[in-house]
Amino acid sequence: TRPMICCALSLSLELTMATAASSLTITSSFSEPRTQIHSSKRSNLPLQFSTPHKADSRRRSRRLGLVVSSVSAPKVELRTGPDDLISSLLSKVANSDGGVTLSPEQHKEVSQVAGELQKYCVSEPVKCPLIFGDWDVVYCSRPTSPGGGYRSVIGRLFFRTKEMIQGIDSPDIVRNKVSFTAFGFLDGDVSLTGKLKVLDSEWVQVIFEPPELKVGSLEFKYGFESEVKLRITYIDEKLRLGLGSRGSLFVFRRRQ
Numbered sequence: 001t002r003p004m005i006c007c008a009l010s011l012s013l014e015l016t017m018a019t020a021a022s023s024l025t026i027t028s029s030f031s032e033p034r035t036q037i038h039s040s041k042r043s044n045l046p047l048q049f050s051t052p053h054k055a056d057s058r059r060r061s062r063r064l065g066l067v068v069s070s071v072s073a074p075k076v077e078l079r080t081g082p083d084d085l086i087s088s089l090l091s092k093v094a095n096s097d098g099g100v101t102l103s104p105e106q107h108k109e110v111s112q113v114a115g116e117l118q119k120y121c122v123s124e125p126v127k128c129p130l131i132f133g134d135w136d137v138v139y140c141s142r143p144t145s146p147g148g149g150y151r152s153v154i155g156r157l158f159f160r161t162k163e164m165i166q167g168i169d170s171p172d173i174v175r176n177k178v179s180f181t182a183f184g185f186l187d188g189d190v191s192l193t194g195k196l197k198v199l200d201s202e203w204v205q206v207i208f209e210p211p212e213l214k215v216g217s218l219e220f221k222y223g224f225e226s227e228v229k230l231r232i233t234y235i236d237e238k239l240r241l242g243l244g245s246r247g248s249l250f251v252f253r254r255r256q
Contacts, residue, residue, distance in 0.1 A: 188215035
């Protein structure tokens with residue numbers, strides 16, 4: 001009987017140990033994959049999502065920069081109106097002796113600003129009452145156009161220009177006058193009086209009488225009649241632009 005009991009106890013113990021070993025094996029086989037899966041998620045998530053997010057952010061920033069640049073650039077041009085152009089034009093011709101001292105590049109800049117300003121000209125400027133009054137000739141692209149020989153290279157050696165004025169009186173009288181100092185001590189002026197004729201909505205023609213010269217106490221007329229044609233390309237309360245038939249650009253500023 002004792003051997004049978006011992007055998008039964010031994011068999012029961014072996015079964016118990018086998019069951020425990022089997023339980024440990026099953027538990028181990030399910031717990032290891034969980035650890036691997038959990039570890040896999042930690043290592044893979046940053047690799048899958050962080051880099052593309054930065055790349056997309058950079059691309060969006062570049063696109064946003066291009067959009068902002070394309071939208072904001074035209075605002076500079078929109079702020080440029082006639083007042084800004086007039087200020088720019090007058091600053092470019094200031095203290096230039098009517099354009100004599102300007103370089104070719106500076107003359108080009110004046111022409112460009114004048115070309116922009118004429119876009120704001122009223123329709124049919126020859127009919128605008130603002131043309132009447134006294135105007136300073138502050139610029140001419142050809143120095144000899146106002147004043148003739150007195151404004152030539154040789155003429156300026158003996159005659160220093162003080163002012164150039166054009167007056168337009170209603171309905172059709174034009175008065176041009178160039179004041180100068182001759183030989184450094186004699187004051188004088190040369191003046192022209194003419195009649196204005198409207199040719200179309202922009203062009204006028206003026207036929208001048210022979211010029212009149214005054215130097216000191218001397219006063220006399222000389223020469224012959226002359227004729228000019230001028231296109232009015234801009235006019236307002238303080239500035240007028242004119243373009244001669246030979247391409248000369250004139251800038252007139254209303255006298256205060």
